[in-house]
Amino acid sequence: MTTTDPVANLAALIRCPSVTPAEGGALSLLDTLLSPLGFAVEKMVASEAGTPDVENLYARLGTEGPHLMFAGHTDVVPVGDEAAWSHPPFAAEIAGGEMFGRGAVDMKGGIACFVAAIARHIEKHGKPEGSVSFLITGDEEGPSINGTSKLLEWAAAKGEQWDACVVGEPTNPDQLGDMIKIGRRGSLSGRITVHGVQGHAAYPHLADNPIRGLLQLTHALMHPPFDRGTDDFQPSNLEVTTVDTGNAATNVIPARATAAFNIRFNDSWTVESLRAEIIRRLDAAAAEGELRPDRAPVKYDIVWADRPAHVFLTRNNA
Ligand SMILES: [Zn+2]
Structure with a gap:
Protein backbone atom coordinates (compact mmCIF):
# COMPACT_ATOMS: atom_id res chain seq x y z
CA MET A 1 0.00 0.00 0.00
CA THR A 2 1.05 3.60 -0.52
CA THR A 3 1.17 4.35 3.17
CA THR A 4 2.60 7.83 2.53
CA ASP A 5 -0.74 8.92 1.01
CA PRO A 6 -3.22 10.05 3.67
CA VAL A 7 -6.10 9.89 1.17
CA ALA A 8 -5.42 6.22 0.38
CA ASN A 9 -5.00 5.47 4.10
CA LEU A 10 -8.31 7.14 4.90
CA ALA A 11 -10.21 5.42 2.10
CA ALA A 12 -8.95 2.04 3.30
CA LEU A 13 -9.91 2.83 6.90
CA ILE A 14 -13.40 4.07 5.97
CA ARG A 15 -14.04 0.85 4.03
CA CYS A 16 -13.70 -1.04 7.32
CA PRO A 17 -17.21 -1.01 8.88
CA SER A 18 -15.92 -0.59 12.43
CA VAL A 19 -19.17 0.46 14.08
CA THR A 20 -18.45 0.36 17.79
CA PRO A 21 -17.61 -2.13 19.26
CA ALA A 22 -16.86 -4.09 16.04
CA GLU A 23 -13.22 -4.09 14.93
CA GLY A 24 -14.46 -4.22 11.34
CA GLY A 25 -11.00 -4.89 9.95
CA ALA A 26 -9.74 -1.42 10.90
CA LEU A 27 -7.11 -2.51 13.43
CA SER A 28 -5.92 -5.32 11.17
CA LEU A 29 -5.53 -2.75 8.42
CA LEU A 30 -3.43 -0.56 10.72
CA ASP A 31 -1.29 -3.60 11.46
CA THR A 32 -0.85 -4.04 7.70
CA LEU A 33 0.16 -0.38 7.32
CA LEU A 34 2.48 -0.13 10.32
CA SER A 35 4.31 -3.48 10.34
CA PRO A 36 6.15 -2.86 7.04
CA LEU A 37 7.34 0.49 8.47
CA GLY A 38 9.08 -1.40 11.25
CA PHE A 39 6.52 -1.05 14.00
CA ALA A 40 6.14 -3.82 16.56
CA VAL A 41 2.36 -4.24 16.53
CA GLU A 42 0.40 -5.83 19.37
CA LYS A 43 -3.33 -6.38 19.75
CA MET A 44 -4.93 -6.36 23.16
CA VAL A 45 -8.49 -7.49 23.87
CA ALA A 46 -10.10 -5.85 26.90
CA SER A 47 -13.06 -7.39 28.72
CA GLU A 48 -15.37 -6.38 31.47
CA ALA A 49 -18.58 -8.00 32.70
CA GLY A 50 -21.64 -6.46 31.10
CA THR A 51 -19.76 -4.88 28.20
CA PRO A 52 -18.66 -6.31 24.85
CA ASP A 53 -15.04 -7.42 24.46
CA VAL A 54 -13.08 -4.83 22.53
CA GLU A 55 -9.95 -5.16 20.45
CA ASN A 56 -7.27 -2.47 20.81
CA LEU A 57 -3.90 -1.92 19.17
CA TYR A 58 -0.50 -0.73 20.36
CA ALA A 59 2.38 -0.31 17.94
CA ARG A 60 5.84 1.04 18.64
CA LEU A 61 8.75 1.97 16.40
CA GLY A 62 12.07 2.29 18.20
CA THR A 63 13.20 1.41 21.71
CA GLU A 64 14.82 4.63 22.88
CA GLY A 65 13.44 7.92 24.17
CA PRO A 66 12.13 10.48 23.68
CA HIS A 67 8.89 8.69 22.99
CA LEU A 68 6.03 10.34 21.10
CA MET A 69 2.65 8.62 21.12
CA PRO A 78 -23.74 3.81 13.92
CA VAL A 79 -24.80 5.05 10.48
CA GLY A 80 -28.44 5.71 11.34
CA ASP A 81 -30.69 5.69 8.28
CA GLU A 82 -28.33 4.53 5.54
CA ALA A 83 -30.79 5.58 2.84
CA ALA A 84 -30.44 9.18 4.01
CA TRP A 85 -26.73 9.28 3.16
CA SER A 86 -25.76 11.14 -0.02
CA HIS A 87 -22.84 8.70 -0.34
CA PRO A 88 -22.68 5.20 1.20
CA PRO A 89 -21.16 5.35 4.70
CA PHE A 90 -18.39 2.81 4.07
CA ALA A 91 -17.54 3.48 0.40
CA ALA A 92 -15.07 6.37 0.86
CA GLU A 93 -16.40 8.12 -2.23
CA ILE A 94 -14.78 11.40 -3.20
CA ALA A 95 -17.01 14.19 -4.50
CA GLY A 96 -16.21 17.87 -4.87
CA GLY A 97 -12.79 17.36 -3.36
CA GLU A 98 -14.14 15.82 -0.15
CA MET A 99 -14.17 12.23 1.01
CA PHE A 100 -17.45 10.92 2.41
CA GLY A 101 -17.80 8.16 4.95
CA ARG A 102 -18.58 7.37 8.56
CA GLY A 103 -15.59 8.30 10.67
CA ALA A 104 -13.93 10.44 7.98
CA VAL A 105 -13.69 13.26 10.50
CA ASP A 106 -13.98 11.47 13.86
CA MET A 107 -11.37 10.17 13.65
CA LYS A 108 -10.09 7.94 10.89
CA GLY A 109 -8.90 11.09 9.12
CA GLY A 110 -6.56 11.83 12.01
CA ILE A 111 -5.17 8.29 12.02
CA ALA A 112 -4.73 8.29 8.23
CA CYS A 113 -2.62 11.43 8.60
CA PHE A 114 -0.61 10.05 11.54
CA VAL A 115 0.31 7.03 9.44
CA ALA A 116 1.17 9.09 6.36
CA ALA A 117 3.28 11.50 8.42
CA ILE A 118 5.44 8.79 9.95
CA ALA A 119 5.70 6.94 6.62
CA ARG A 120 6.85 10.12 4.87
CA HIS A 121 9.35 10.84 7.62
CA ILE A 122 10.81 7.35 7.31
CA GLU A 123 10.94 7.63 3.52
CA LYS A 124 12.82 10.94 3.70
CA HIS A 125 14.94 10.67 6.83
CA GLY A 126 14.84 7.05 7.91
CA LYS A 127 13.63 5.93 11.30
CA PRO A 128 13.18 8.78 13.77
CA GLU A 129 15.50 9.14 16.71
CA GLY A 130 13.70 8.01 19.82
CA SER A 131 10.39 6.19 19.50
CA VAL A 132 6.99 6.73 17.96
CA SER A 133 3.96 4.69 18.98
CA PHE A 134 0.29 4.33 18.10
CA LEU A 135 -2.19 3.72 20.89
CA ILE A 136 -5.47 3.01 19.11
CA THR A 137 -8.70 1.85 20.70
CA GLY A 138 -11.88 0.37 19.30
CA ASP A 139 -13.95 1.63 22.23
CA GLU A 140 -14.27 5.39 22.17
CA GLU A 141 -17.77 5.85 20.75
CA GLY A 142 -19.33 3.08 22.87
CA PRO A 143 -19.17 2.58 26.64
CA SER A 144 -15.47 3.56 26.56
CA ILE A 145 -14.72 1.04 29.29
CA ASN A 146 -12.53 -1.40 27.35
CA GLY A 147 -10.60 1.28 25.51
CA THR A 148 -7.92 3.89 26.07
CA SER A 149 -7.70 3.73 29.87
CA LYS A 150 -7.27 -0.07 29.91
CA LEU A 151 -4.88 0.03 26.98
CA LEU A 152 -2.77 2.63 28.80
CA GLU A 153 -2.67 0.52 31.95
CA TRP A 154 -1.78 -2.57 29.93
CA ALA A 155 1.06 -0.82 28.12
CA ALA A 156 2.35 0.90 31.27
CA ALA A 157 2.42 -2.47 33.06
CA LYS A 158 4.74 -3.68 30.29
CA GLY A 159 7.08 -0.79 31.06
CA GLU A 160 5.96 1.60 28.32
CA GLN A 161 6.56 5.29 29.09
CA TRP A 162 5.75 8.31 26.96
CA ASP A 163 7.19 11.80 26.85
CA ALA A 164 4.47 13.40 24.77
CA CYS A 165 1.16 12.49 23.17
CA VAL A 166 -0.88 13.82 20.27
CA VAL A 167 -4.58 12.94 20.15
CA GLY A 168 -6.06 13.12 16.68
CA GLU A 169 -9.61 13.99 17.64
CA PRO A 170 -11.26 16.52 15.30
CA THR A 171 -11.06 19.86 17.09
CA ASN A 172 -10.06 21.85 14.04
CA PRO A 173 -12.50 24.60 13.01
CA ASP A 174 -11.72 24.70 9.28
CA GLN A 175 -9.10 22.23 8.17
CA LEU A 176 -7.08 19.41 9.62
CA GLY A 177 -4.22 20.64 11.73
CA ASP A 178 -5.23 24.31 12.04
CA MET A 179 -5.61 24.11 15.82
CA ILE A 180 -3.85 22.24 18.61
CA LYS A 181 -5.57 22.13 21.96
CA ILE A 182 -3.56 21.59 25.12
CA GLY A 183 -6.41 20.80 27.46
CA ARG A 184 -10.01 19.84 27.92
CA ARG A 185 -12.76 20.88 30.28
CA GLY A 186 -14.07 18.43 32.84
CA SER A 187 -17.60 17.07 32.69
CA LEU A 188 -19.84 16.14 35.59
CA SER A 189 -23.48 15.03 35.49
CA GLY A 190 -26.07 14.32 38.12
CA ARG A 191 -29.76 13.74 38.69
CA ILE A 192 -31.75 15.37 41.49
CA THR A 193 -35.00 13.95 42.82
CA VAL A 194 -37.24 16.07 45.00
CA HIS A 195 -39.69 14.16 47.18
CA GLY A 196 -43.06 15.75 47.85
CA VAL A 197 -46.56 14.64 48.72
CA GLN A 198 -49.09 13.87 46.01
CA GLY A 199 -52.43 15.64 46.15
CA HIS A 200 -55.15 17.53 44.30
CA ALA A 201 -54.27 20.93 42.88
CA ALA A 202 -57.40 22.34 44.61
CA TYR A 203 -56.08 21.34 48.06
CA PRO A 204 -52.39 22.24 47.98
CA HIS A 205 -52.16 22.51 51.78
CA LEU A 206 -52.71 18.74 51.94
CA ALA A 207 -49.91 18.12 49.45
CA ASP A 208 -46.30 19.20 49.00
CA ASN A 209 -45.56 20.08 45.40
CA PRO A 210 -42.02 18.85 44.60
CA ILE A 211 -41.84 21.13 41.54
CA ARG A 212 -41.64 24.16 43.84
CA GLY A 213 -38.65 22.66 45.56
CA LEU A 214 -37.07 21.54 42.31
CA LEU A 215 -37.33 25.05 40.87
CA GLN A 216 -35.49 26.44 43.89
CA LEU A 217 -32.77 23.82 43.55
CA THR A 218 -32.28 24.17 39.79
CA HIS A 219 -32.27 27.96 40.07
CA ALA A 220 -29.45 27.72 42.61
CA LEU A 221 -27.46 25.54 40.20
CA MET A 222 -27.84 28.00 37.32
CA HIS A 223 -27.16 31.20 39.27
CA PRO A 224 -24.75 32.73 40.19
CA PRO A 225 -22.02 31.63 37.71
CA PHE A 226 -19.55 29.12 39.09
CA ASP A 227 -16.54 31.21 38.06
CA ARG A 228 -15.38 33.81 35.53
CA GLY A 229 -13.13 31.54 33.53
CA THR A 230 -9.36 31.08 33.72
CA ASP A 231 -6.40 32.02 31.55
CA ASP A 232 -6.86 28.83 29.56
CA PHE A 233 -10.59 28.11 29.70
CA GLN A 234 -13.98 29.78 29.34
CA PRO A 235 -16.22 30.04 32.44
CA SER A 236 -17.60 26.78 33.79
CA ASN A 237 -21.19 26.25 32.67
CA LEU A 238 -24.00 24.16 34.06
CA GLU A 239 -27.02 23.20 31.95
CA VAL A 240 -30.14 21.60 33.35
CA THR A 241 -30.82 19.03 30.66
CA THR A 242 -34.20 17.61 31.68
CA VAL A 243 -37.00 18.28 34.17
CA ASP A 244 -39.53 15.51 34.67
CA THR A 245 -42.51 14.51 36.77
CA GLY A 246 -44.08 11.92 34.48
CA ASN A 247 -47.38 13.58 35.37
CA ALA A 248 -50.09 13.40 32.68
CA ALA A 249 -52.76 15.23 34.69
CA THR A 250 -53.04 19.01 35.04
CA ASN A 251 -54.92 18.93 38.34
CA VAL A 252 -52.73 16.52 40.29
CA ILE A 253 -49.71 17.55 42.31
CA PRO A 254 -47.08 14.85 41.65
CA ALA A 255 -45.26 13.00 44.42
CA ARG A 256 -41.79 13.60 43.03
CA ALA A 257 -39.95 15.59 40.43
CA THR A 258 -36.52 15.02 38.93
CA ALA A 259 -34.01 17.12 37.05
CA ALA A 260 -30.70 16.19 35.44
CA PHE A 261 -27.78 18.47 34.77
CA ASN A 262 -24.35 18.51 33.19
CA ILE A 263 -21.58 20.93 34.01
CA ARG A 264 -18.51 21.55 31.85
CA PHE A 265 -15.89 22.97 34.15
CA ASN A 266 -12.51 24.62 33.95
CA ASP A 267 -9.33 24.18 35.96
CA SER A 268 -10.51 26.27 38.90
CA TRP A 269 -12.38 23.12 40.00
CA THR A 270 -11.83 19.46 40.60
CA VAL A 271 -14.62 16.88 40.46
CA GLU A 272 -14.50 16.75 44.26
CA SER A 273 -14.59 20.51 44.89
CA LEU A 274 -17.35 20.94 42.33
CA ARG A 275 -19.51 18.23 43.91
CA ALA A 276 -19.07 19.95 47.28
CA GLU A 277 -20.07 23.32 45.80
CA ILE A 278 -23.15 21.82 44.14
CA ILE A 279 -24.24 20.18 47.41
CA ARG A 280 -23.64 23.48 49.25
CA ARG A 281 -25.88 25.31 46.76
CA LEU A 282 -28.59 22.66 46.89
CA ASP A 283 -28.67 22.57 50.69
CA ALA A 284 -28.87 26.37 50.88
CA ALA A 285 -31.66 26.46 48.29
CA ALA A 286 -33.53 23.62 50.00
CA ALA A 287 -33.84 25.75 53.14
CA GLU A 288 -35.19 28.81 51.31
CA GLY A 289 -38.88 29.58 51.56
CA GLU A 290 -39.56 31.75 48.53
CA LEU A 291 -41.63 29.22 46.60
CA ARG A 292 -42.54 27.15 49.66
CA PRO A 293 -43.39 29.51 52.56
CA ASP A 294 -43.87 27.88 55.96
CA ARG A 295 -42.64 24.50 54.75
CA ALA A 296 -39.85 22.28 56.00
CA PRO A 297 -36.68 22.27 53.84
CA VAL A 298 -36.96 20.57 50.44
CA LYS A 299 -36.34 16.83 50.68
CA TYR A 300 -34.06 15.82 47.84
CA ASP A 301 -31.45 13.30 46.87
CA ILE A 302 -28.80 13.44 44.19
CA VAL A 303 -27.23 10.64 42.14
CA TRP A 304 -23.99 11.43 40.36
CA ALA A 305 -23.38 9.91 36.92
CA ASP A 306 -20.56 7.39 36.71
CA ARG A 307 -17.12 8.26 35.45
CA PRO A 308 -16.95 12.06 35.39
CA ALA A 309 -14.30 13.53 33.09
CA HIS A 310 -11.54 15.35 34.93
CA VAL A 311 -10.32 18.68 33.64
CA PHE A 312 -7.05 18.34 31.80
CA LEU A 313 -4.42 20.95 30.96
CA THR A 314 -0.86 20.23 29.92
CA ARG A 315 1.69 22.79 31.02
CA ASN A 316 4.58 20.90 29.46
CA ASN A 317 5.53 23.23 26.63
CA ALA A 318 7.84 20.66 25.09
ZN1 LIG B 1 -13.53 10.67 18.34
Whole structure:
Protein backbone atom coordinates (compact mmCIF):
# COMPACT_ATOMS: atom_id res chain seq x y z
CA MET A 1 0.00 0.00 0.00
CA THR A 2 1.05 3.60 -0.52
CA THR A 3 1.17 4.35 3.17
CA THR A 4 2.60 7.83 2.53
CA ASP A 5 -0.74 8.92 1.01
CA PRO A 6 -3.22 10.05 3.67
CA VAL A 7 -6.10 9.89 1.17
CA ALA A 8 -5.42 6.22 0.38
CA ASN A 9 -5.00 5.47 4.10
CA LEU A 10 -8.31 7.14 4.90
CA ALA A 11 -10.21 5.42 2.10
CA ALA A 12 -8.95 2.04 3.30
CA LEU A 13 -9.91 2.83 6.90
CA ILE A 14 -13.40 4.07 5.97
CA ARG A 15 -14.04 0.85 4.03
CA CYS A 16 -13.70 -1.04 7.32
CA PRO A 17 -17.21 -1.01 8.88
CA SER A 18 -15.92 -0.59 12.43
CA VAL A 19 -19.17 0.46 14.08
CA THR A 20 -18.45 0.36 17.79
CA PRO A 21 -17.61 -2.13 19.26
CA ALA A 22 -16.86 -4.09 16.04
CA GLU A 23 -13.22 -4.09 14.93
CA GLY A 24 -14.46 -4.22 11.34
CA GLY A 25 -11.00 -4.89 9.95
CA ALA A 26 -9.74 -1.42 10.90
CA LEU A 27 -7.11 -2.51 13.43
CA SER A 28 -5.92 -5.32 11.17
CA LEU A 29 -5.53 -2.75 8.42
CA LEU A 30 -3.43 -0.56 10.72
CA ASP A 31 -1.29 -3.60 11.46
CA THR A 32 -0.85 -4.04 7.70
CA LEU A 33 0.16 -0.38 7.32
CA LEU A 34 2.48 -0.13 10.32
CA SER A 35 4.31 -3.48 10.34
CA PRO A 36 6.15 -2.86 7.04
CA LEU A 37 7.34 0.49 8.47
CA GLY A 38 9.08 -1.40 11.25
CA PHE A 39 6.52 -1.05 14.00
CA ALA A 40 6.14 -3.82 16.56
CA VAL A 41 2.36 -4.24 16.53
CA GLU A 42 0.40 -5.83 19.37
CA LYS A 43 -3.33 -6.38 19.75
CA MET A 44 -4.93 -6.36 23.16
CA VAL A 45 -8.49 -7.49 23.87
CA ALA A 46 -10.10 -5.85 26.90
CA SER A 47 -13.06 -7.39 28.72
CA GLU A 48 -15.37 -6.38 31.47
CA ALA A 49 -18.58 -8.00 32.70
CA GLY A 50 -21.64 -6.46 31.10
CA THR A 51 -19.76 -4.88 28.20
CA PRO A 52 -18.66 -6.31 24.85
CA ASP A 53 -15.04 -7.42 24.46
CA VAL A 54 -13.08 -4.83 22.53
CA GLU A 55 -9.95 -5.16 20.45
CA ASN A 56 -7.27 -2.47 20.81
CA LEU A 57 -3.90 -1.92 19.17
CA TYR A 58 -0.50 -0.73 20.36
CA ALA A 59 2.38 -0.31 17.94
CA ARG A 60 5.84 1.04 18.64
CA LEU A 61 8.75 1.97 16.40
CA GLY A 62 12.07 2.29 18.20
CA THR A 63 13.20 1.41 21.71
CA GLU A 64 14.82 4.63 22.88
CA GLY A 65 13.44 7.92 24.17
CA PRO A 66 12.13 10.48 23.68
CA HIS A 67 8.89 8.69 22.99
CA LEU A 68 6.03 10.34 21.10
CA MET A 69 2.65 8.62 21.12
CA PHE A 70 -0.23 9.11 18.67
CA ALA A 71 -3.53 8.24 20.34
CA GLY A 72 -6.85 7.65 18.68
CA HIS A 73 -9.76 5.34 17.92
CA THR A 74 -10.94 3.46 14.86
CA ASP A 75 -14.50 2.78 16.00
CA VAL A 76 -17.30 4.92 14.61
CA VAL A 77 -20.88 5.68 15.65
CA PRO A 78 -23.74 3.81 13.92
CA VAL A 79 -24.80 5.05 10.48
CA GLY A 80 -28.44 5.71 11.34
CA ASP A 81 -30.69 5.69 8.28
CA GLU A 82 -28.33 4.53 5.54
CA ALA A 83 -30.79 5.58 2.84
CA ALA A 84 -30.44 9.18 4.01
CA TRP A 85 -26.73 9.28 3.16
CA SER A 86 -25.76 11.14 -0.02
CA HIS A 87 -22.84 8.70 -0.34
CA PRO A 88 -22.68 5.20 1.20
CA PRO A 89 -21.16 5.35 4.70
CA PHE A 90 -18.39 2.81 4.07
CA ALA A 91 -17.54 3.48 0.40
CA ALA A 92 -15.07 6.37 0.86
CA GLU A 93 -16.40 8.12 -2.23
CA ILE A 94 -14.78 11.40 -3.20
CA ALA A 95 -17.01 14.19 -4.50
CA GLY A 96 -16.21 17.87 -4.87
CA GLY A 97 -12.79 17.36 -3.36
CA GLU A 98 -14.14 15.82 -0.15
CA MET A 99 -14.17 12.23 1.01
CA PHE A 100 -17.45 10.92 2.41
CA GLY A 101 -17.80 8.16 4.95
CA ARG A 102 -18.58 7.37 8.56
CA GLY A 103 -15.59 8.30 10.67
CA ALA A 104 -13.93 10.44 7.98
CA VAL A 105 -13.69 13.26 10.50
CA ASP A 106 -13.98 11.47 13.86
CA MET A 107 -11.37 10.17 13.65
CA LYS A 108 -10.09 7.94 10.89
CA GLY A 109 -8.90 11.09 9.12
CA GLY A 110 -6.56 11.83 12.01
CA ILE A 111 -5.17 8.29 12.02
CA ALA A 112 -4.73 8.29 8.23
CA CYS A 113 -2.62 11.43 8.60
CA PHE A 114 -0.61 10.05 11.54
CA VAL A 115 0.31 7.03 9.44
CA ALA A 116 1.17 9.09 6.36
CA ALA A 117 3.28 11.50 8.42
CA ILE A 118 5.44 8.79 9.95
CA ALA A 119 5.70 6.94 6.62
CA ARG A 120 6.85 10.12 4.87
CA HIS A 121 9.35 10.84 7.62
CA ILE A 122 10.81 7.35 7.31
CA GLU A 123 10.94 7.63 3.52
CA LYS A 124 12.82 10.94 3.70
CA HIS A 125 14.94 10.67 6.83
CA GLY A 126 14.84 7.05 7.91
CA LYS A 127 13.63 5.93 11.30
CA PRO A 128 13.18 8.78 13.77
CA GLU A 129 15.50 9.14 16.71
CA GLY A 130 13.70 8.01 19.82
CA SER A 131 10.39 6.19 19.50
CA VAL A 132 6.99 6.73 17.96
CA SER A 133 3.96 4.69 18.98
CA PHE A 134 0.29 4.33 18.10
CA LEU A 135 -2.19 3.72 20.89
CA ILE A 136 -5.47 3.01 19.11
CA THR A 137 -8.70 1.85 20.70
CA GLY A 138 -11.88 0.37 19.30
CA ASP A 139 -13.95 1.63 22.23
CA GLU A 140 -14.27 5.39 22.17
CA GLU A 141 -17.77 5.85 20.75
CA GLY A 142 -19.33 3.08 22.87
CA PRO A 143 -19.17 2.58 26.64
CA SER A 144 -15.47 3.56 26.56
CA ILE A 145 -14.72 1.04 29.29
CA ASN A 146 -12.53 -1.40 27.35
CA GLY A 147 -10.60 1.28 25.51
CA THR A 148 -7.92 3.89 26.07
CA SER A 149 -7.70 3.73 29.87
CA LYS A 150 -7.27 -0.07 29.91
CA LEU A 151 -4.88 0.03 26.98
CA LEU A 152 -2.77 2.63 28.80
CA GLU A 153 -2.67 0.52 31.95
CA TRP A 154 -1.78 -2.57 29.93
CA ALA A 155 1.06 -0.82 28.12
CA ALA A 156 2.35 0.90 31.27
CA ALA A 157 2.42 -2.47 33.06
CA LYS A 158 4.74 -3.68 30.29
CA GLY A 159 7.08 -0.79 31.06
CA GLU A 160 5.96 1.60 28.32
CA GLN A 161 6.56 5.29 29.09
CA TRP A 162 5.75 8.31 26.96
CA ASP A 163 7.19 11.80 26.85
CA ALA A 164 4.47 13.40 24.77
CA CYS A 165 1.16 12.49 23.17
CA VAL A 166 -0.88 13.82 20.27
CA VAL A 167 -4.58 12.94 20.15
CA GLY A 168 -6.06 13.12 16.68
CA GLU A 169 -9.61 13.99 17.64
CA PRO A 170 -11.26 16.52 15.30
CA THR A 171 -11.06 19.86 17.09
CA ASN A 172 -10.06 21.85 14.04
CA PRO A 173 -12.50 24.60 13.01
CA ASP A 174 -11.72 24.70 9.28
CA GLN A 175 -9.10 22.23 8.17
CA LEU A 176 -7.08 19.41 9.62
CA GLY A 177 -4.22 20.64 11.73
CA ASP A 178 -5.23 24.31 12.04
CA MET A 179 -5.61 24.11 15.82
CA ILE A 180 -3.85 22.24 18.61
CA LYS A 181 -5.57 22.13 21.96
CA ILE A 182 -3.56 21.59 25.12
CA GLY A 183 -6.41 20.80 27.46
CA ARG A 184 -10.01 19.84 27.92
CA ARG A 185 -12.76 20.88 30.28
CA GLY A 186 -14.07 18.43 32.84
CA SER A 187 -17.60 17.07 32.69
CA LEU A 188 -19.84 16.14 35.59
CA SER A 189 -23.48 15.03 35.49
CA GLY A 190 -26.07 14.32 38.12
CA ARG A 191 -29.76 13.74 38.69
CA ILE A 192 -31.75 15.37 41.49
CA THR A 193 -35.00 13.95 42.82
CA VAL A 194 -37.24 16.07 45.00
CA HIS A 195 -39.69 14.16 47.18
CA GLY A 196 -43.06 15.75 47.85
CA VAL A 197 -46.56 14.64 48.72
CA GLN A 198 -49.09 13.87 46.01
CA GLY A 199 -52.43 15.64 46.15
CA HIS A 200 -55.15 17.53 44.30
CA ALA A 201 -54.27 20.93 42.88
CA ALA A 202 -57.40 22.34 44.61
CA TYR A 203 -56.08 21.34 48.06
CA PRO A 204 -52.39 22.24 47.98
CA HIS A 205 -52.16 22.51 51.78
CA LEU A 206 -52.71 18.74 51.94
CA ALA A 207 -49.91 18.12 49.45
CA ASP A 208 -46.30 19.20 49.00
CA ASN A 209 -45.56 20.08 45.40
CA PRO A 210 -42.02 18.85 44.60
CA ILE A 211 -41.84 21.13 41.54
CA ARG A 212 -41.64 24.16 43.84
CA GLY A 213 -38.65 22.66 45.56
CA LEU A 214 -37.07 21.54 42.31
CA LEU A 215 -37.33 25.05 40.87
CA GLN A 216 -35.49 26.44 43.89
CA LEU A 217 -32.77 23.82 43.55
CA THR A 218 -32.28 24.17 39.79
CA HIS A 219 -32.27 27.96 40.07
CA ALA A 220 -29.45 27.72 42.61
CA LEU A 221 -27.46 25.54 40.20
CA MET A 222 -27.84 28.00 37.32
CA HIS A 223 -27.16 31.20 39.27
CA PRO A 224 -24.75 32.73 40.19
CA PRO A 225 -22.02 31.63 37.71
CA PHE A 226 -19.55 29.12 39.09
CA ASP A 227 -16.54 31.21 38.06
CA ARG A 228 -15.38 33.81 35.53
CA GLY A 229 -13.13 31.54 33.53
CA THR A 230 -9.36 31.08 33.72
CA ASP A 231 -6.40 32.02 31.55
CA ASP A 232 -6.86 28.83 29.56
CA PHE A 233 -10.59 28.11 29.70
CA GLN A 234 -13.98 29.78 29.34
CA PRO A 235 -16.22 30.04 32.44
CA SER A 236 -17.60 26.78 33.79
CA ASN A 237 -21.19 26.25 32.67
CA LEU A 238 -24.00 24.16 34.06
CA GLU A 239 -27.02 23.20 31.95
CA VAL A 240 -30.14 21.60 33.35
CA THR A 241 -30.82 19.03 30.66
CA THR A 242 -34.20 17.61 31.68
CA VAL A 243 -37.00 18.28 34.17
CA ASP A 244 -39.53 15.51 34.67
CA THR A 245 -42.51 14.51 36.77
CA GLY A 246 -44.08 11.92 34.48
CA ASN A 247 -47.38 13.58 35.37
CA ALA A 248 -50.09 13.40 32.68
CA ALA A 249 -52.76 15.23 34.69
CA THR A 250 -53.04 19.01 35.04
CA ASN A 251 -54.92 18.93 38.34
CA VAL A 252 -52.73 16.52 40.29
CA ILE A 253 -49.71 17.55 42.31
CA PRO A 254 -47.08 14.85 41.65
CA ALA A 255 -45.26 13.00 44.42
CA ARG A 256 -41.79 13.60 43.03
CA ALA A 257 -39.95 15.59 40.43
CA THR A 258 -36.52 15.02 38.93
CA ALA A 259 -34.01 17.12 37.05
CA ALA A 260 -30.70 16.19 35.44
CA PHE A 261 -27.78 18.47 34.77
CA ASN A 262 -24.35 18.51 33.19
CA ILE A 263 -21.58 20.93 34.01
CA ARG A 264 -18.51 21.55 31.85
CA PHE A 265 -15.89 22.97 34.15
CA ASN A 266 -12.51 24.62 33.95
CA ASP A 267 -9.33 24.18 35.96
CA SER A 268 -10.51 26.27 38.90
CA TRP A 269 -12.38 23.12 40.00
CA THR A 270 -11.83 19.46 40.60
CA VAL A 271 -14.62 16.88 40.46
CA GLU A 272 -14.50 16.75 44.26
CA SER A 273 -14.59 20.51 44.89
CA LEU A 274 -17.35 20.94 42.33
CA ARG A 275 -19.51 18.23 43.91
CA ALA A 276 -19.07 19.95 47.28
CA GLU A 277 -20.07 23.32 45.80
CA ILE A 278 -23.15 21.82 44.14
CA ILE A 279 -24.24 20.18 47.41
CA ARG A 280 -23.64 23.48 49.25
CA ARG A 281 -25.88 25.31 46.76
CA LEU A 282 -28.59 22.66 46.89
CA ASP A 283 -28.67 22.57 50.69
CA ALA A 284 -28.87 26.37 50.88
CA ALA A 285 -31.66 26.46 48.29
CA ALA A 286 -33.53 23.62 50.00
CA ALA A 287 -33.84 25.75 53.14
CA GLU A 288 -35.19 28.81 51.31
CA GLY A 289 -38.88 29.58 51.56
CA GLU A 290 -39.56 31.75 48.53
CA LEU A 291 -41.63 29.22 46.60
CA ARG A 292 -42.54 27.15 49.66
CA PRO A 293 -43.39 29.51 52.56
CA ASP A 294 -43.87 27.88 55.96
CA ARG A 295 -42.64 24.50 54.75
CA ALA A 296 -39.85 22.28 56.00
CA PRO A 297 -36.68 22.27 53.84
CA VAL A 298 -36.96 20.57 50.44
CA LYS A 299 -36.34 16.83 50.68
CA TYR A 300 -34.06 15.82 47.84
CA ASP A 301 -31.45 13.30 46.87
CA ILE A 302 -28.80 13.44 44.19
CA VAL A 303 -27.23 10.64 42.14
CA TRP A 304 -23.99 11.43 40.36
CA ALA A 305 -23.38 9.91 36.92
CA ASP A 306 -20.56 7.39 36.71
CA ARG A 307 -17.12 8.26 35.45
CA PRO A 308 -16.95 12.06 35.39
CA ALA A 309 -14.30 13.53 33.09
CA HIS A 310 -11.54 15.35 34.93
CA VAL A 311 -10.32 18.68 33.64
CA PHE A 312 -7.05 18.34 31.80
CA LEU A 313 -4.42 20.95 30.96
CA THR A 314 -0.86 20.23 29.92
CA ARG A 315 1.69 22.79 31.02
CA ASN A 316 4.58 20.90 29.46
CA ASN A 317 5.53 23.23 26.63
CA ALA A 318 7.84 20.66 25.09
ZN1 LIG B 1 -13.53 10.67 18.34
